Amino acid sequence: MSGTLKGGPPVEHIVEMLNIRKEFPGVVANDDVTLQVRSGEIHALLGENGAGKTTLMRILFGLYRPDGGTIRIRGREVRIADPNAANGLGIGMVHQHFQLVHNFTVTENIILGNEGSFVPDLAGAARKIGALSKRYGLNIDVNARIEDVSVGMQQRVEILKMLYRDAELLIFDEPTSMLTPQEIAELMGIMKNLVREGKSIILITHKLREIQAVADRCTVIRRGKRIGTVDVKETSQQEMASMMVGREVSFKVLKKPASPGEVVLEVENLSVLGSRKHRALKDFSLQVRSGEIVGLAGVEGNGQAELVEALTGLKRPLSGTMALRGRRLNPLSRRERIELGIAHIPEDRQKHGLVLEFSLGENMILKNYYRPPFSRRGFLRFDRIREHGERIIGLFDVRSGRGVDSPAGDLSGGNQQKAIVGREMDGDPDLLIAVQPTRGLDVGAIEYIHRRLVEQRDRGKAVLLVSLELDEIFNLSDRIVVVSGGEVMDVVNVEETDEDEVGLMMAGVRREGGR
Amino acid sequence: MKRRDDILVTSLLAVLLGLVAGALLMAAIGGDPLEGYTFLIKGGLMNIERIGNTLATAANLTLTGLSVAFAFRTGLFNIGAAGQMLAGGLCSTAVALLVSAPRPLLLALTILAGFLGGALWGFLPGYLKARFNVHEVVATIMMNWIAYWTVYYIVPARLKGAYLETESALIPAAASLKTRWLDALFEGSYINLGILIAIVSVLAVHILLKRTTLGFELQAVGYNRHAAESAGIRVERDMVLSMMIAGGLAGLAGVSFYTGYASNMQIGVLPSQGFDGIAVALLGATEPLGVFASALFFGVLHSGKGFMNAMTEIPPEISDTIIATIIYFTATSVLIGRLWRGWRRKNAKRRAKASPEGEGA
Incomplete structure (x- = not known):
């Protein structure tokens, strides 16, 4: 098995991690995981959040010591004590942050x-x-x-x-999470250049489409165990997804054509100041009708955050109006808007969505604790709060150690998100503003949340989806509003456009014959 | 439930380590630790009169501890309990000296004035924090000195007694928290109605935090103001309110101290109970009932140290050192908690290894 870099047996491995085991108190993060990377290939490491990808790479990079197994670099067994040792062996890591x-x-x-x-x-x-x-x-x-x-x-x-x-070996940890579609395409090109010049790459990701685009082989791990290594050319995204999740998954959200009704949200000529005292949103107009999902597509930091803050009442607009079913929102407080029927799935679930120290049950009443049936004359009614929490976690399949009594901070990201989605959809809001509703979630949870958003639409409610993931925008939206530099570039029906066109508009290029 | 146990163990462990450190110190200066502790505890609990004194000391500490703990629970660090206590004490002393009314009404007014005085002293830092993002630690420390100098001015100018320039007139019996039945019960100790104010406040804060929508809201703001704001809670108003309640509790400590424990108000003293309240709150894990327990413990140390000094060669400062050490260990409770969990895990592993069915050898 000992190959050298040049010449030698036909299959040579630059890195071999054999039967790696790593335990943390209470969890086996890696259980007999084997990863063999050939020199000159792009090897994808695929797994859901918490599957053990990061642990495995931290072992390779010398940040963790394995409890069992061996590591070989170019056929020679090595001990990697710290990141400097890893660098010395020719291993480099491109961190996510x-x-x-x-x-x-x-x-x-x-x-x-x-x-x-x-x-x-x-x-x-x-x-x-x-x-x-x-x-x-x-x-x-x-x-x-x-x-x-x-x-x-x-x-x-x-x-x-x-x-x-x-x-010689570059590890890319979720490299595309911050990039625009164009930048992603360029990165893919760079990665191909790198292997052409003799480098090897490990690509950590849960995005199947990127694997399909650049990787040669793919090792899938699930719950700390290696499920298998496949040749990417001969494997469909479907198959890889099933390996990753352990069951069949569907990517395409099944949905009937939308039957939009009257206008629920009407935004007219809205201008909002951004955090750097510039006009982050300029004369922005938008309509969302009942029974439709409107996707707001744009690169991060092009005014989406300010629009959401203005709509939910966290920020006062400079000028322009917002109305829900004809009722002007501008003078209303945040709570009044919530009571009027605006629900909001925030982008940062831990910062804006949940009080991590509170129990799950308490988090489920964060917006309506003061109303009956959850309180009476200023006192909380714990039986009603418990019932309410249990109903939501049942409906939305939120899994936690001790049900409604678990502290919200103990839940996995996916379950935290499902809890928030559950809370926000409860009470049937007229308008649901979903910002990056599936950020950082794995395929199973994404599928679930997408289905719920479409259900909301089918019940005749209005949904405004703000997402940086074009896949998500295209999968869910009926109409797409493209924003760039705080201005509406165009509004397009999803059937009449494609990702390239929207991607270009996101970069600020107006469509031929557009407005 | 498990978390609760851990907190309790952490606090008890801090106490134990503090006592061990105190014992080492006593031994180091040539004293007998066992003898020292015997007299320390005897001094606090030996007879009914001393128990009364311990309770009277604990009453003040409970209220300042409660003030700090309440602020903590709502995300604020109240270093200003001393100043709030002075402000409350000043207001209640003024009512006690200047208002004449039947005793029950007068007492009620004294207590109310003390609460409001403290609340006012909490309001300013709370408002500055909510409105201008001024850190409450800075603001409350400055309020301490404002209270100090306000007392310095007002007591000689308006409330001074017949002879001394540096203290107020004696609180008349009708306005004092000292009562005959408590005096009789505890054989003439310092105990006064302050202990009842403390117990009622402990229960009230417990209920407020655990059972009411207001407590829910204030704690949500304390843990995560962004999430609270997103959920439509008026974060700024709640911060001010939290500081006012915390200040009011410390103000009640002022009532209990100046119109009960002491019999008048002296100028030029920033009451140490304000700062001890931080220790009481920490050791009590910011739980109202825990605060009461830890105030009782500190009460024993405070009221027993004189007796220990009288009966042995050990200086009373040892008792203060023990308190300081305990604070130190509670403040590093994260570390202690980790040690405790590590020890438990190790034990579990050893047991697993000892039994033949344990993880394969």
Whole structure:
């Protein structure tokens, strides 16, 4: 089995993790997991959240010590004590959250921690980085400051950092979660360049479509166990998804054509100030009718957050009007809007959705604790609160250790989200504003939440979906509003457009003959 | 339930470690720890009079502890219990000295004035925090000194007694929290109606936090103001309200201390009970009933230390050192909790290994 990098047996592995076992108190995170990465391939590591992908990679990167099993690099058995040792073995990690100093230049960031001498040779380093950038098609300005470049560029700096340290194996941890569709396509190209130049890549993801696009082989793990390794060319997304989840899943949400009714939400010429005192939303207009899902597509930070804050009453608009079924929302408080029938699935479920220290049952009454039947003369009625919580967790399949008594913070992300969705849909709101309702969730939970959103639509309610995932927008929406720079680029029917066109508009390019 | 047990174990462990540290100190200065502790506890609980004194001390500590604990539970750090206590004490002393009314009405007015004075002293930091995001730690500390100097001015100017410039006139018997039946019951100790105010407040805060919509709302704001705001709760109003209730509780400590435990108000003293309240709240795990228990414990230490000093060579400061050590251990309760859980796990593992069916060898 001992292969060397050049020449040797036909199948050579750059990394072999054999029968790895890792236990944490109460959980076996990795149970006899084997991962073999051939040199020069893109190997995807697929699994739901909490399946053990990250643990396995942290072992490889020297952040955890395995309880059992062996690791071989180029056929030689090694012990990886810490990330420096991993770097020394040619392993580099592109983290999900970039680790860059914002007011440093690209070059300064790359040589950080690797300066060589007390007075670093910046010009020499910049030349070397420039050459690397050219060789791998990264197209980066080595003298730009990090704060001035896009998220996609920042990621390339992370990649360059690894290349500068002569990494042979690059681990990408969920690399596309922050990128626009165009940036994702470019990243895929870069990854292909990297393997063409002899590097090997491990791609950690739960997005099947990306695996299909770039990976050669794919190892699937579920609940800490390896389910199998498949050749991506010969395996459908369906099959990989079933391996990952352990049952059949459907991607396409089955839905009847929408039968929209009267206008529920009417937004006219709304302008809202953003956090940096600029106009984040400019003369924005939007309609959502009953019985339809309107998807708001856009790259993060193009005014979506401000629109939602204005609608839910967290922020006062500069100008413009908002109305629900003809009733002006502008002067109403947040609570009055909730009582009027606006429900909101917030983007950040732990920050805005739940009080993690409260029990699940208490979280389910966060918006209506003061109303009957949950309280009487200022006192809470625990039996009613319990019934209510149990009904919601039953209806929405929220799983927790001790039912309604579990602290919300003990639940997995998917179950926290299902609880929020359950709370917000309860009481049949006229308008449901769902912001990134499936962010960070696994296939099973996504499928479930999507089905619920469509049900809401079919009951004749209005749904405004704000999502950065084009897949999700296309899967659920009946109409798509594309926003860029705080302005409406266009409103399109989902049947009359495709992802490329919407992707371009998200980047600020107006459609031919558009308005 | 499990979490509750852990908290209790953590607090008891902190007490135990504090006592051990105290014993080491006593031994280090050549005293006999066993003898020292015997007299310390005797000093607090030896006879009915001393028990009464312990309860009287505990009453003040319960109220300041409750003030800090309530603020904690609603996400605020109240360092200003001392100032709120002064403000409450000043208002109640003023009512006691200047108003004449039948005793029940006068007492009610004294208590109410104390609560409102404390609440006013809580309102300002609460408002500054809610409106201008001024950190309440800074604001409450400054309010302590404002209270200190206000008392310094008002007592000599308006409430001064016949002889001394530095203290108020004596509280008349009709307005004092001292009562004949408690005096008789506890054989002439310091005990006064303050202990009843404390017990009623403990129960009231317990019910407020556990059973009412207001308590639910205030705690939601304390744990996660963003989620509370998203759910339509008026976060800013609630912050002010929380600080006012916390301040009011400390104000009641002022009533209990200045019109009950003491018999008048001196100037130039920032009451130490305000800061001890932080320790009481921490050791009581910010639970009202826990606060009461830990106030009783601190009450024993405080009222027993004089007796220990009289009967042994051990200085009374040892008792303060024990309290300080306990605070230290409670403050690092996270660490203690981790030690405790680790020890339990190790034990479970050892037991599993000892039995033949344990994890395969």
